[in-house]
Amino acid sequence: MLFKENADTIEEKPFDKWVPLTRGPFGYSIARSVAHQELFGEILVLCDKARIPLIALHFETGPGVIEASLHYCVAGGRGSSIAFKSMIKAWAQTRGMMATFMAKVSEKWPGRSGHIHISVASDGDNAFHDRDRFRSISKQMSQFIGRQLKYMSVFCVLAAPNFNSYKRLVPGCWAPACPIGADMNPYLALSCAIGSGILGIEEDAALRASIVGDASEKTCHTSARLPQST
Template sequence: MPTDPRLTKANPARAAMVGVSDFDGVLRGKHVLGEDLSDGDKVIKFSEAVLAWDCSDRVIPASFTQKPLSAFGDADLRILSGTGRSVSLGDQHLYLAEFTGSHENICPRGILRRVLRRAAEHGYDCTAGFEFEFMLFKENADTIEEKPFGEWAPLTRGPFGYSIARSVAQHELFDEILALCEKARIPLNGLHFETGPGVVEASLRHCDALEAADRATIFKSMIKAWAQTRGMMATFMAKVSEEWPGQSGHIHISMSSDSQNAFYDSDAFGNVSKLMRRFIAGQLEYMNEFCVLAAPNFNSYKRLVPGCWAPICPSWGVDNRSCAIRAIPGEPSAHRLEYRLPGADLNPYLALASAIGSGILGVETGPALPASIVGDASAEMCRPSARLPQSLSEATSRFAESAAASDVFGERFVEAFSCSRRWEWEAVQHRVTDFERRRYFEII
């Protein structure tokens, strides 16, 4: 059969993939053939079922689509022509999309746009940059099914964060990641080995907040696909093993007004402006209520424990990495905050919406800002009453009951997302693990 001339390398936009984020931040999509997707935003029909699936494609028993569960039809999907880019070292092109029409108010990208509009109404533009830690294993999809976890081989053994020797030894892999990101228009600020076996950290360059979330979403899918082409598996789980550190998904955020950094005040403590103080106060005030957007999985809460470079309570400090929010002083062009609550398992759109939405609430309502923490925030605020939610179930309940969440994200989204997280909790909590069998089988 002759090759369709529309699928040639000269016309990659006519043989491109379209991807849309589900609640878990997973890109779902398909190839769209025979149309130039770079020519204006087009609306196509796409299965609304992706908004009712969990991460294993099981239908969540809730009416996300306001239809019977067996009657999933098509929804309107807006293809975003400006997002097209190569997502491989070859010629595979991807365009991002978002649900529109009646589904826009539960679309993760639509939720972030809603929050950014609220910031813009106050005269502020938001800039963000994501950092991801991910773990590489010398395994494939078959071997991880066939072998117990203890036999999985990570790319490297032991810790050795920031190891130059390992970076040199693995330079071919690093060169490919850098080339992949350059081709995909996802510029990096840094790439290095982190603490833990096979753990790599990539810092994505800051940009407009919506574009930053787009880049982060593509980056995660792209790295996982690339690893498989190299006979490896990449994971962005928050906590792969209790014996290893967790994997973070920190977000750097700043706000500007009239092209000036509104977070910066050269005369203030830590250069933290009055606006930045109100913004951080809002993030702390609503962190427990919005936590599930930054820690959306059962596994997320196994990272939020003492001693793992992850926050355990709402706290802030100037250049203090033990806090949930780290104010990073610097010149006006670099002054920002680091939102350290999320793990690498985040949905970029929803985690950023949580971080900015809570900050904007602080700007609007002016809650008191607690004292900044000097020293280990885990030691300073170890009281049970000060802790972040301890489980997905607790975090989901707080979110579902939050009037602030309904105000910022909309009642329909709060209801739909809460239902999806309850389903996720129930899908995992009833499982009996090998650890439980080893611990209880004989002795109890």
């Protein structure tokens, strides 16, 4: 999330008075992307020079919110999420702006999420796909997800590392009370996601029944809901 602020102005006024780069909740706006193409161009050039493989860059839902998607890499390979965050924060200051990856800046605006995508190959084939099973989800994928769900609350201490992280994990805030935020340490979060999934395959874990309806409402008062504080 980008603000038209600097190190001095953010000290002079409360955070709810900070001015975001754009106004309104509009995401995937072509008009906004064109209007700010110079800024986007600078980010793309920086990523290219830093050898950070950026494959998508666009405005997301919320004032001043931008989504950046990094190219996949082999688990254990060279990561670039933390480098990207540090680079963007420094770059923003050179433009007279401030960038934050805080999970929840204000109750008035959507939070900032962090998405982890995992695929598993076996002898060159997608181990998570089986066209003969329900929704084409293979047994290995069911096992993988089963243990992720079981240990997700335990791993919150690593995947949701800040007090502010839990302000986003509430019903009605654009996301179920179970995903991680943009303030995560991607290496720790990915280790948790992969480690729990592998454990599920080793233990032949079962995937619990899916929730039909509003998951936020149905998990609001059950053990399935994630922790609400550190």
